[in-house]
Amino acid sequence: MRGVSLKVKLTALYTFFMVLVTCAVLAVLFSLxxxxxxxxxxxxxxxxVQESTEDIRLRDGEIxxxxxxxxxxxxxxxxLYDENMYFLYGxxxxxxxxxxxxxxxxxxxxxxxxxxxxxxxxxxxxxxxGENLVYVRGVTxxxxxxxxxxxxxxxxxxxxxxxxxxxxxxxxxxxxxxxLPVRRIAETxxxxxxxxxxxxxxxxxxxxxxxxxxxxNDATTGKFPGRRKESRDExxxxxxxFDGMLGEMEEAFEREKRFTSDVAHELRTPVAVILxxxxxxxxxxxxxxxxxxxxxxxxxxxxxxxxTIGSLLFLTRADQGRQALQREMVDIGELTRLAAAQEEFxxxxxxxxxxxxxxxxxxLWAFVxxxxxxxxxxxxxxxxxxxxxxxGHVWISLREENGRVVxxxxxxxxxxxxxxxxxxxxxxxxxxxxxxxxNHSGLGLxxxxxxxxxxxxxxxxxxxxxxxxxxxxxxxxx
Numbered sequence: 001m002r003g004v005s006l007k008v009k010l011t012a013l014y015t016f017f018m019v020l021v022t023c024a025v026l027a028v029l030f031s032l033x034x035x036x037x038x039x040x041x042x043x044x045x046x047x048x049v050q051e052s053t054e055d056i057r058l059r060d061g062e063i064x065x066x067x068x069x070x071x072x073x074x075x076x077x078x079x080l081y082d083e084n085m086y087f088l089y090g091x092x093x094x095x096x097x098x099x100x101x102x103x104x105x106x107x108x109x110x111x112x113x114x115x116x117x118x119x120x121x122x123x124x125x126x127x128x129x130g131e132n133l134v135y136v137r138g139v140t141x142x143x144x145x146x147x148x149x150x151x152x153x154x155x156x157x158x159x160x161x162x163x164x165x166x167x168x169x170x171x172x173x174x175x176x177x178x179x180l181p182v183r184r185i186a187e188t189x190x191x192x193x194x195x196x197x198x199x200x201x202x203x204x205x206x207x208x209x210x211x212x213x214x215x216x217n218d219a220t221t222g223k224f225p226g227r228r229k230e231s232r233d234e235x236x237x238x239x240x241x242f243d244g245m246l247g248e249m250e251e252a253f254e255r256e257k258r259f260t261s262d263v264a265h266e267l268r269t270p271v272a273v274i275l276x277x278x279x280x281x282x283x284x285x286x287x288x289x290x291x292x293x294x295x296x297x298x299x300x301x302x303x304x305x306x307x308t309i310g311s312l313l314f315l316t317r318a319d320q321g322r323q324a325l326q327r328e329m330v331d332i333g334e335l336t337r338l339a340a341a342q343e344e345f346x347x348x349x350x351x352x353x354x355x356x357x358x359x360x361x362x363x364l365w366a367f368v369x370x371x372x373x374x375x376x377x378x379x380x381x382x383x384x385x386x387x388x389x390x391x392g393h394v395w396i397s398l399r400e401e402n403g404r405v406v407x408x409x410x411x412x413x414x415x416x417x418x419x420x421x422x423x424x425x426x427x428x429x430x431x432x433x434x435x436x437x438x439n440h441s442g443l444g445l446x447x448x449x450x451x452x453x454x455x456x457x458x459x460x461x462x463x464x465x466x467x468x469x470x471x472x473x474x475x476x477x478x
Contacts, residue, residue, distance in 0.1 A: 011172040041145045048076040049138035058128040083133040118142035274302045325369045333364035343381040359397040376451040379444040380409040388413035410470040416463040
């Protein structure tokens with residue numbers, strides 16, 4: 001079906017699917033409806049017989065019946081018998097030649113082989129004034145009930161082909177209208193390749209690897225003489241067009257990555273020199289207290305820049321696929337406790353005095369990159385300390401669950417607003433409430449996310465503004 005348009009393909013698929021679903025639904029409905037019709041007939045018969053007892057009275061020693069007893073309601077025929085099966089009152093349907101024995105409270109099917117009919121028969125006994133025993137018999141035709149439903153089925157089968165045609169027409173019109181923007185997008189993309197007007201915000205025709213045109217392809221006109229056969233459906237055209245766009249986007253991203261990496265590398269050396277010189281100057285005993293304070297500020301800011309550069313280089317290598325994992329079986333319980341102790345010490349040095357509660361088993365082994373795991377858990381703890389309350393608490397937990405490691409870092413700090421929560425994994429993003437305090441670069445959480453996902457795990461966060469945040473990560477043990 002290569003030469004068939006996409007509209008026809010989708011219309012055929014849509015029609016086939018609708019016919020298949022309709023057939024299945026009708027089959028189920030017919031089956032259920034047959035049962036429901038018969039069940040409804042039985043229920044109607046029993047109710048009519050039970051209600052008819054109200055029309056039977058004993059007056060002056062004689063049995064009297066109301067006029068409603070003779071009426072045929074819902075195709076139910078009523079008749080009255082004494083205990084010796086002597087007919088007293090009522091009507092018997094035409095064609096009902098059988099006279100089965102009376103059976104109190106039993107619903108039976110009587111087959112009339114001669115007339116090829118089936119009947120429901122229901123007998124109900126009761127005593128008039130507590131003495132005279134009589135029976136009310138109700139009879140209704142099963143055959144007529146089924147015949148009435150059969151008419152409905154035949155009517156549905158007659159309408160079914162018309163429904164198929166109608167469905168196909170509607171599907172074709174819907175598909176044609178739906179695919180119209182797709183064709184227009186493809187045409188617009190081709191025009192962009194012809195006139196170079198990138199303001200249209202669309203890409204290029206099909207391209208080869210790394211966004212470069214394949215051999216024999218004209219990247220200017222968007223024509224591909226090397227192709228055996230031009231694609232005829234709109235989706236294929238769109239895919240071919242966006243291949244070129246994706247190639248150009250990939251090239252632009254690669255340039256951005258190279259620029260970031262180059263800038264980070266270029267800044268690394270001068271920042272290292274600044275840190276070294278600050279260290280040398282601070283050892284000078286002739287410095288005044290004010291000079292030492294100013295040098296301390298310079299050293300602190302230079303160290304923050306150095307950390308940011310290190311994170312940038314890490315993420316750049318990760319984006320380029322050059323950040324390999326060195327996984328081995330390590331005791332992450334011990335690593336977590338060491339990281340917690342270090343962050344608690346650093347918090348005290350900064351004057352925050354945050355209490356870190358570590359609920360970690362003595363031993364918990366997992367197949368991870370030791371260096372990256374320490375970096376990940378340290379970033380989470382540092383983040384919790386940084387955004388926590390002064391003299392607040394940070395709770396760290398680790399446990400094994402279904403062959404996985406489940407860990408969490410929770411604080412009772414400022415929390416994250418609903419507006420900021422979806423953006424915390426973005427690079428350089430910092431919530432407004434945090435910008436006035438501290439100097440976090442906004443790269444810690446993206447780095448944490450990459451490390452967790454690189455190990456085949458996942459991480460999620462729950463937070464409430466003013467009450468704190470909880471980061472939960474799940475890592476495979478092996």
